[in-house]
Amino acid sequence: MTTEWHLATLDELCVRDFPATHGWSDVGAGGPGYHLVVLETTRGLGTGDDGSSREEIARRFAACREGVSRRLGERWGEAEPKSLDGVFLRSEDPGERIPKPWAYLSAYVRHVDLWKADDSGRWVAVGVSDPAEGPDLQLFALVTDLPPP
DSSP: HHHHHHHHHHHHHHHHHOOOSSEEOOOSEEEETTEEEEEEOOOSSSSSSTTTHHHHHHHHHHHHHHHHHHHHHHHOOOOOEEOOOOHHHHHHHOOOOOHHHHHHHTTTTTTEEEEEEEOOOOOOEEEEEEGGOOOOOEEEEEEESSSSO
């Protein structure tokens, strides 16, 4: 996929109504107050179809995230880098109530670039899954009206 395609997806999600219940849609997961999409994925590949190593794929995904982040930064200003490590730890605590999209995203992504979209007022986060966390590398995007915890 291209940066333009990713931006078009995010533009659509910034204006699309949120689902009334948690579930899947044509673009990914969603529920009250959020859309969560996987913009790119390796789908369990240890190496790329072209023989590229996992490290090379991780670099490509990071470059893709940087490209999307750069373009979003042109629109909404510099991204706020946000670690989700604390969100993940707090989501594991049964006494803590972390909003579902942030808890879910923090299970896969350790750091995101974060903006508040000027035109919709929604929060937009973009991040790459941690290569050490599992077989899939994924570029995630979250669009939500729920502020980050």
